[in-house]
Amino acid sequence: MKLPFKIPLSGKTAVVTGGGGVLCSEFCRALAACGATVAVLGHRIESIQRVADAINADNEVIAAGGSAFPVVANVLDKSSLEAAKTEIDAKTGGCEILINGAGGNNPRGTTSAEYLTRDDLDPASAAVRSVKTFFDLDAEGIGAVFNLNYLGTLLPTQVFARDMAERVSPVIINISSMNAFRPLTKIPAYSGAKAAVSNLTQWLAVHFAPVGIRVNAIAPGFFVTEQNRALLLDENGGYTARSKKILAHTPMNRFGEPSELIGTLLWLCDNSSSGFVNGTVIPVDGGFSAYSGV
Ligand SMILES: NC(=O)c1ccc[n+]([C@@H]2O[C@H](COP(=O)([O-])OP(=O)(O)OC[C@H]3O[C@@H](n4cnc5c(N)ncnc54)[C@H](O)[C@@H]3O)[C@@H](O)[C@H]2O)c1
Structure with a gap:
């Protein structure tokens, strides 16, 4: 990967949740190529091991003195996150950069059509056409999407941020989405959950300001990844x-190409370039959020 520019991360530790995924694996590689030691945190060992191995074999990373290692943890299980923190602290000087990347949608929080029609309100007709309306969404599916995105950002922050206050220029970056600004059709749970992630980003930025932890979010536009292919x-x-x-x-x-998120990621991580940027949600979207459609 060619970095748009480099920031000095030598000696720093970054924890990237969802690090085995499409976007966050790029984040891990970029941070390591700037010299960071990166804990690639995820709930599936195969993907995080693959990402860490590729990073450790990358010549740009080797030249920068960076590295990566996999850490298995579930962002919804606080005790597994605490065990991950113990492992990371034992291997490094402790987390200074936390990227809350684990997240995503679930078909159980998704309607099959953009709009409700009168036909959909007739259960027999809707069943024949196998339509899943707003009224068919189940609370558990919606809860799963909210939990993964919102609690899956909040719990790692609880576990890692306490010690980050003791570090030099600590940063947290959450991953929001276009649907946080205005909901996308069909995905009410994911839209609401990402709006909550943006809101939490602002809340945390305010709450942590006195102890020096900056909290911002990136709102990616549309990138073709496994989740939405x-x-x-x-x-x-x-x-x-x-x-x-x-x-x-x-x-x-x-x-967008995942590599097009890297400039914003590095800028937000670098205190000398974004030291007064706090509580923002930065769209990287080719203009999607600016366009009214007319
Ligand atoms: N792809 C897009 O266009 C897009 C757009 C906007 C926002 N996002 C957001 O960006 C982030 C990364 O998305 P992606 O497209 O790379 O997704 P992805 O599915 O490739 O990556 C998500 C990763 O999170 C991990 N994960 C899921 N549940 C977990 C859990 N409970 N504990 C630990 N790890 C868990 C998965 O194993 C996976 O490796 C997500 O928050 C997503 O919502 C993506």
């Missing part, structure tokens, strides 16, 4: 109706 691309790799709609509302008329 089926929504955005058909089986032949062509655009679905939904992705055509997204692109029509993205003034730059394309999806």
Whole structure:
């Protein structure tokens, strides 16, 4: 990966939750290529091990003196996060940069259509057409999406931030989304949960300001990843109706590349360039959130 620029992270430790995923694995690599020791935290050992191995074999990372190691933990289980912290503290000087990247949607929090029609209100007709309306969403599925995104940001922050107050220029970066600004159709749970992540980002920035921990969020626009591939691309790799709609509302008329998030990530991590930036949610979206559609 070619970094847009470098920041001095030699001797620093970064913890990246969801580090085995598409976007956060890029974050891990970029931080290590700036010299950081990166704890790639996730609940599946195969993916976080693969990411850590690739980072440790990367020449740019080796040249910068960075490295990575996998840490298995569930962001929804505080005791597993505490065990992860003990492991990370034993291997490093302790977390200075926390990236709360674990998150995502779940089909159980998703309606099948954008709009409710009168036909949908007739259970027999809706069943024949296998429509899942707002009224069919189950509380457990919605709860799972809220928990992963909101609690999955709050609990790692509880576990890691306490000691971060003792470090030099500590930073927390949460991952929000376009749907936090305005909800996207079909995904009410994910939209509400990411709005809550943006809100928590502001709350934490205020609460932690006296102890010097800056808290910001990145709101990525649309990037084709494993989670949304089926929504955005058909089986032949062509655009679905939904992705055509997204692109029509993205003034730059394309999806983002994960590497295009790195400049914002590094800028937010670097106290000498963003030391007075606190409590913000930065869109990286090709103009999607700025465009009214007209
Ligand atoms: N892909 C996009 O276009 C997009 C857009 C906006 C926001 N986001 C957000 O960016 C972040 C990363 O997204 P991605 O597309 O790379 O997703 P991804 O599915 O590739 O990565 C998410 C990672 O989180 C891990 N994870 C899930 N549940 C966990 C748990 N309970 N404990 C620990 N780890 C857990 C998964 O194993 C996975 O490695 C998410 O918060 C997502 O909501 C993505």
